[in-house]
Amino acid sequence: MRPLVVLAVTFALIGLAPFAIASDYWLNLVIMTLYAALLGQAWNILGGYGGQFSFGHAAFFGTGAYAVAVLQVELGLNPWLGLAAGGLLAAGVGAFVGFCTFRYGLRGSYFALVTLAFAEVLRILSNSVWFTGAGVGILIPLERGAASFQFVDKAGFFWVIWGMALAAFATAWWIGHSRFGAQLMAVRDNEDAARALGVDAFRVKMAAITLSGFFSGLAGVFYAQYFLYLDPYIAYGPAISVESLLVPIIGGMGTIFGPLLGAAALQAVAELTKEVVGEAPGISLAVYGTLLVVMVLFMPRGLAGLGARIAGLGPRARRRRAARLEARNA
Amino acid sequence: MLELRGLSKRFGGVQAARDVSFTVPAGRISSLIGPNGAGKTTLFALITGFHRPDAGSVVFDGAPIDGLPPEAIARRGMVRTFQIVQPFAGQTVRDNIAVGAHLRIRSRRAALAKAEEVAAAVGLDDRLDMDAAALTVAGRKRLEVARALATEPKLILFDEVLAGLNPSEIRDVLPLIRAIRDRGVTIFLIEHVMQAVMSLSEHTWVLNQGELIAEGAPQEVVRDPHVIEAYLGKGMAARVGGREQAHA
Amino acid sequence: MVNLDIVLPSVLNGLTTGALYALVALGLTLIYGVLHIINFAHGALLMVGLYGVYGLNAFAGVDPYVALLIVPPAMFAIGYALQRGIIGKASHGRDENILLVTLGLSIVIENLALYFFRSDTRIVDTPYSFSTVEVLGAFLPLTKVIAFAGALLTAALMWLIMTRTDLGRAIRALAKERKGAALVGIDTDHIFAMSFGLGIACLGIAACLLMPSYYVSPQVGHGFVLIAFTIVVLGGMGSFTGALIGGLIIGVVEALGGLFLGESLGQIGIFLIFILVLIFRPTGLLGHRV
Numbered sequence: 001m002r003p004l005v006v007l008a009v010t011f012a013l014i015g016l017a018p019f020a021i022a023s024d025y026w027l028n029l030v031i032m033t034l035y036a037a038l039l040g041q042a043w044n045i046l047g048g049y050g051g052q053f054s055f056g057h058a059a060f061f062g063t064g065a066y067a068v069a070v071l072q073v074e075l076g077l078n079p080w081l082g083l084a085a086g087g088l089l090a091a092g093v094g095a096f097v098g099f100c101t102f103r104y105g106l107r108g109s110y111f112a113l114v115t116l117a118f119a120e121v122l123r124i125l126s127n128s129v130w131f132t133g134a135g136v137g138i139l140i141p142l143e144r145g146a147a148s149f150q151f152v153d154k155a156g157f158f159w160v161i162w163g164m165a166l167a168a169f170a171t172a173w174w175i176g177h178s179r180f181g182a183q184l185m186a187v188r189d190n191e192d193a194a195r196a197l198g199v200d201a202f203r204v205k206m207a208a209i210t211l212s213g214f215f216s217g218l219a220g221v222f223y224a225q226y227f228l229y230l231d232p233y234i235a236y237g238p239a240i241s242v243e244s245l246l247v248p249i250i251g252g253m254g255t256i257f258g259p260l261l262g263a264a265a266l267q268a269v270a271e272l273t274k275e276v277v278g279e280a281p282g283i284s285l286a287v288y289g290t291l292l293v294v295m296v297l298f299m300p301r302g303l304a305g306l307g308a309r310i311a312g313l314g315p316r317a318r319r320r321r322a323a324r325l326e327a328r329n330a
Numbered sequence: 331m332l333e334l335r336g337l338s339k340r341f342g343g344v345q346a347a348r349d350v351s352f353t354v355p356a357g358r359i360s361s362l363i364g365p366n367g368a369g370k371t372t373l374f375a376l377i378t379g380f381h382r383p384d385a386g387s388v389v390f391d392g393a394p395i396d397g398l399p400p401e402a403i404a405r406r407g408m409v410r411t412f413q414i415v416q417p418f419a420g421q422t423v424r425d426n427i428a429v430g431a432h433l434r435i436r437s438r439r440a441a442l443a444k445a446e447e448v449a450a451a452v453g454l455d456d457r458l459d460m461d462a463a464a465l466t467v468a469g470r471k472r473l474e475v476a477r478a479l480a481t482e483p484k485l486i487l488f489d490e491v492l493a494g495l496n497p498s499e500i501r502d503v504l505p506l507i508r509a510i511r512d513r514g515v516t517i518f519l520i521e522h523v524m525q526a527v528m529s530l531s532e533h534t535w536v537l538n539q540g541e542l543i544a545e546g547a548p549q550e551v552v553r554d555p556h557v558i559e560a561y562l563g564k565g566m567a568a569r570v571g572g573r574e575q576a577h578a
Numbered sequence: 579m580v581n582l583d584i585v586l587p588s589v590l591n592g593l594t595t596g597a598l599y600a601l602v603a604l605g606l607t608l609i610y611g612v613l614h615i616i617n618f619a620h621g622a623l624l625m626v627g628l629y630g631v632y633g634l635n636a637f638a639g640v641d642p643y644v645a646l647l648i649v650p651p652a653m654f655a656i657g658y659a660l661q662r663g664i665i666g667k668a669s670h671g672r673d674e675n676i677l678l679v680t681l682g683l684s685i686v687i688e689n690l691a692l693y694f695f696r697s698d699t700r701i702v703d704t705p706y707s708f709s710t711v712e713v714l715g716a717f718l719p720l721t722k723v724i725a726f727a728g729a730l731l732t733a734a735l736m737w738l739i740m741t742r743t744d745l746g747r748a749i750r751a752l753a754k755e756r757k758g759a760a761l762v763g764i765d766t767d768h769i770f771a772m773s774f775g776l777g778i779a780c781l782g783i784a785a786c787l788l789m790p791s792y793y794v795s796p797q798v799g800h801g802f803v804l805i806a807f808t809i810v811v812l813g814g815m816g817s818f819t820g821a822l823i824g825g826l827i828i829g830v831v832e833a834l835g836g837l838f839l840g841e842s843l844g845q846i847g848i849f850l851i852f853i854l855v856l857i858f859r860p861t862g863l864l865g866h867r868v
Binding site: 177178179182183185186189190193194195196197198200201 | 378399401404405409410411412416417418419425429430432435436438477481
């Protein structure tokens with residue numbers, strides 16, 4: 001099936017959730033899965049398709065989250081406008097980080113470390129200035145109602161995160177089927193060769209990190225409105241950066257459905273851990289870390305890669321492989 | 331078409347290019363030869379914007395291009411291939427070539443169509459859906475050529491496109507290079523395989539330790555005592571010359 | 579006008595802290611110089627060492643300085659095993675994969691510590707915990723002065739190992755020329771793991787020297803890991819002297835930054851140095867790689 005069809009069907013099916021699921025517990029799980037998928041797809045745009053591994057996506061997430069919260073609390077801005085502001089500011093932070101790093105040819109592990117440092121700088125700043133509430137955090141006053149982006153029932157939140165995730169996944173589809181995406185993946189696979197063929201690697205990477213920052217910022221906005229509380233550690237702490245990269249790594253980097261698979265798998269594991277061990281501090285992150293090690297060691301292509309390998313046992317793939325062998329021998 | 335004026339480059343204590351000047355004529359196949367470490371690949375990197383020259387300038391198609399990044403130079407119509415082939419591993423042959431095609435073509439569909447057309451021209455049309463990493467060495471060399479060709483260049487710089495191929499594979503590639511010239515693309519190649527240079531190019535320059543030491547028709551250049559010395563070491567010119575006289 | 583009476587103790591304090599940072603960074607730079615691995619789990623492993631020192635003291639009454647006989651060898655063994663069993667198998671041809679695996683390891687180690695020890699801060703009590711010595715008219719804690727001397731001694735010891743022993747020669751050969759080293763019969767996997775072990779043993783020494791004047795908690799490594807990276811980057815990836823000098827510089831910058839800007843903004847200074855150095859001088863201030 002064509003990816004676009006699969007994408008449409010998948011999101012249509014997920015869209016049935018608020019009608020089919022009566023329990024708030026289960027609907028919340030679906031919402032959190034979509035939220036994780038959005039975080040993961042944001043990272044995937046830069047890391048999976050662009051090959052630039054960020055360890056500091058919290059810098060974008062936190063900016064989106066604080067933007068909507070601070071503008072609301074300090075300036076009384078409607079959170080729906082804050083949504084746009086959060087996304088754009090996060091995109092701006094993305095562009096700034098991208099300019100500072102890509103402009104000077106930072107790649108690989110160095111890029112990862114610098115993104116982490118940017119997130120840490122923002123965490124310390126948000127811990128020091130007054131308008132973020134510093135270490136105490138910021139509380140968005142309760143004002144239930146769709147107009148204030150605080151829905152009375154979970155279905156409202158569901159549709160917001162559904163729409164955000166759909167936009168991110170549609171963007172990923174576009175990357176797989178456009179000149180921009182072809183150039184981005186070329187830069188990922190071999191930057192020098194791409195440049196020799198006329199690809200403006202700097203511009204392409206800038207676009208990727210800006211888009212990535214934008215969607216990460218949207219996730220931050222959603223988080224702020226859903227939980228109505230932020231502090232520097234939640235917004236800019238390493239947990240979000242780790243979750244952002246873990247989701248596509250589990251699901252499969254550089255694939256459109258990887259982040260969705262990864263988000264679902266991660267939710268399942270998190271719930272299972274809660275069942276088995278209880279909600280002891282640290283245990284869920286310890287499991288995440290173990291997953292990260294295991295995936296990189298044994299399944300570097302993620303669940304999607306595993307799917308492809310299983311599909312590779314089917315008759316069609318076998319024919320394709322035979323044709324490939326023949327071509328090689330010819 | 332391409333003019334080098336006094337190009338110089340130093341890396342630490344090594345003079346990789348010293349006051350190199352020459353003009354590559356349009357519509358022909360020219361070449362640059364020289365022993366290992368002569369600075370041939372560095373010169374390519376200087377011309378195509380991967381390195382910045384310390385002194386001198388490069389004029390392409392009537393306009394100075396030194397200081398421009400590689401992608402801008404490619405857009406102006408000069409592309410290079412790499413001696414160590416650099417496929418986008420994990421992507422198909424079709425996708426690889428399409429990256430080149432996208433330089434002039436925005437639409438994905440049209441770029442993929444163009445990729446198929448170019449693949450047919452270089453003899454890769456039977457391997458379009460293959461992972462580029464799974465190609466043989468000869469296949470990868472063809473892929474390098476195809477990607478460059480897909481950018482619709484005016485001038486292609488081939489960096490040892492024949493190195494690593496066996497004689498029968500070389501025989502297969504030679505007509506391909508001539509066919510590209512016949513499409514109106516100027517070709518400038520670095521080559522180690524002397525025989526190929528002799529039969530392909532009409533004019534050649536010889537580089538040794540970053541300096542031009544000879545130029546002319548390949549058949550004459552290889553008899554130049556400076557060139558023989560550069561390739562084989564001092565004293566060889568006299569011996570080789572002596573033997574040739576004995577033959578005569 | 580800046581008051582010298584305040585600044586001098588601050589600088590001296592910074593130097594003693596910096597020497598410990600240097601020790602942590604020494605292990606990191608050794609691992610980077612030889613294996614070309616950025617070990618993200620460095621901070622977490624330091625934390626393991628600190629808990630080791632704490633545990634020996636709390637349950638067996640072992641003095642932290644006596645623990646120097648136990649903790650560094652144990653850390654060496656942990657490092658050797660980690661490299662051979664996990665990290666060495668992770669690259670699949672991309673350096674970022676190693677970074678990811680060490681990130682994963684650090685998350686696991688830290689959160690297991692959080693699970694078992696809770697986030698309580700623990701310290702060891704020694705008779706000399708509050709002793710001070712006078713240096714250049716400033717009173718410094720005895721433990722910090724010992725740590726300073728110990729860090730310099732360890733650096734000298736590492737230098738001797740690297741230059742005067744067969745192991746050191748094998749490590750340097752491997753760092754320079756991987757394939758060549760394998761060709762002349764060096765067991766590369768073993769030497770890689772030895773190097774990693776040595777780097778982690780440095781953390782063990784740092785833990786013993788640090789514990790009397792510091793504390794341990796599951797997150798204690800956090801503060802060190804980015805600082806150690808900054809030092810390594812500042813001093814030039816893989817350079818020993820660079821790590822030493824970089825450590826001292828960062829220690830002083832942090833102390834003075836804390837003095838003039840307040841604790842948390844002082845930390846920003848370190849991260850900014852880190853970002854700026856990586857962007858503008860990725861080979862480090864002292865230039866070349868080992």
